[in-house]
Amino acid sequence: HSLRNIDELCASIVRSHRETSQYRVEELQALRWKVFSREEIQAYQSKSVDEMWQYCAIRLTDAVQFVVEFAKHIPGFRVLSQNDQIALLKTGSMEVVLVRMSHFFNTENNTVFFDGKFAGTEVFKSLACSDLIASVFDFAHGMCALKLTEHQIALFTALVLINADRPCLEDRARVQRVQRDLELGLTHILHRDNQDSLLHKLYQRMAVLRSLCSLHMEKLRWFSQRYPLTVHSLFPPLYKELFG
Numbered sequence: 001h002s003l004r005n006i007d008e009l010c011a012s013i014v015r016s017h018r019e020t021s022q023y024r025v026e027e028l029q030a031l032r033w034k035v036f037s038r039e040e041i042q043a044y045q046s047k048s049v050d051e052m053w054q055y056c057a058i059r060l061t062d063a064v065q066f067v068v069e070f071a072k073h074i075p076g077f078r079v080l081s082q083n084d085q086i087a088l089l090k091t092g093s094m095e096v097v098l099v100r101m102s103h104f105f106n107t108e109n110n111t112v113f114f115d116g117k118f119a120g121t122e123v124f125k126s127l128a129c130s131d132l133i134a135s136v137f138d139f140a141h142g143m144c145a146l147k148l149t150e151h152q153i154a155l156f157t158a159l160v161l162i163n164a165d166r167p168c169l170e171d172r173a174r175v176q177r178v179q180r181d182l183e184l185g186l187t188h189i190l191h192r193d194n195q196d197s198l199l200h201k202l203y204q205r206m207a208v209l210r211s212l213c214s215l216h217m218e219k220l221r222w223f224s225q226r227y228p229l230t231v232h233s234l235f236p237p238l239y240k241e242l243f244g
């Protein structure tokens with residue numbers, strides 16, 4: 001590959017990332033210290049388990065929609081078969097949402113952007129899955145410590161999505177070719193930023209992402225056994241299709 005191609009690939013991934021970001025960095029920076037009042041926290045904590053799960057699932061699905069759009073803009077994703085596109089999104093879309101959410105995490109007061117303001121773990125108490133929430137917050141801290149740039153996040157999340165090791169792929173070789181180009185792009189970006197040492201840390205983060213998402217799936221299975229009707233009739237179809 002000539003460097004020009006890799007430069008073009010990086011530029012198109014960064015553009016796609018920007019165009020499919022639900023919020024711009026400056027938007028959420030401005031809201032950074034907007035936290036929930038005691039009353040608002042009480043209101044979230046007095047929601048029933050199924051109400052809060054449904055409330056979150058709807059917002060999470062909004063975020064996932066933007067990741068689906070991002071995937072469709074990745075050169076080489078659209079040419080994959082429908083089945084392979086779904087297979088990559090089933091396992092990768094939640095991972096990308098977690099990376100994107102972590103970028104806006106406020107490490108000074110340990111809060112994540114949720115429902116218009118920044119929320120601490122106590123807001124999510126009625127979900128009854130404090131281990132998952134704690135793991136998401138820990139992951140977010142870890143990601144913030146890497147201080148990734150928008151360009152690095154764009155290439156990293158593209159690589160999280162285009163992963164030839166995902167289960168049930170029909171044309172693994174084709175996914176491998178796209179993945180290899182993206183790996184060239186990420187190493188090119190990191191080399192240009194004089195941060196080659198980040199690559200190894202980013203691959204470690206990918207392993208943490210996988211365990212986080214299997215914990216999310218485990219909690220969803222537990223929840224849908226306890227509240228089958230809520231999941232069946234009140235959860236967004238895309239959430240069920242990707243995580244169900």
Ligand SMILES: CCS(=O)(=O)c1ccc(CC(=O)Nc2nc(-c3ccccc3)c(C(=O)c3ccccc3CC(C)C)s2)cc1
Nearest residue numbers: 022023056057059060063097100101112113114115133136
């Ligand atoms: C992702 C694009 S973005 O522009 O950065 C963006 C865009 C939009 C938002 C607003 C937003 O929807 N925030 C949500 N926060 C959490 C959350 C919740 C617990 C801890 C940490 C964050 C949501 C979840 O539903 C969630 C997320 C991860 C794992 C588990 C869950 C809950 C389970 C029950 C589905 S939705 C934030 C950020």
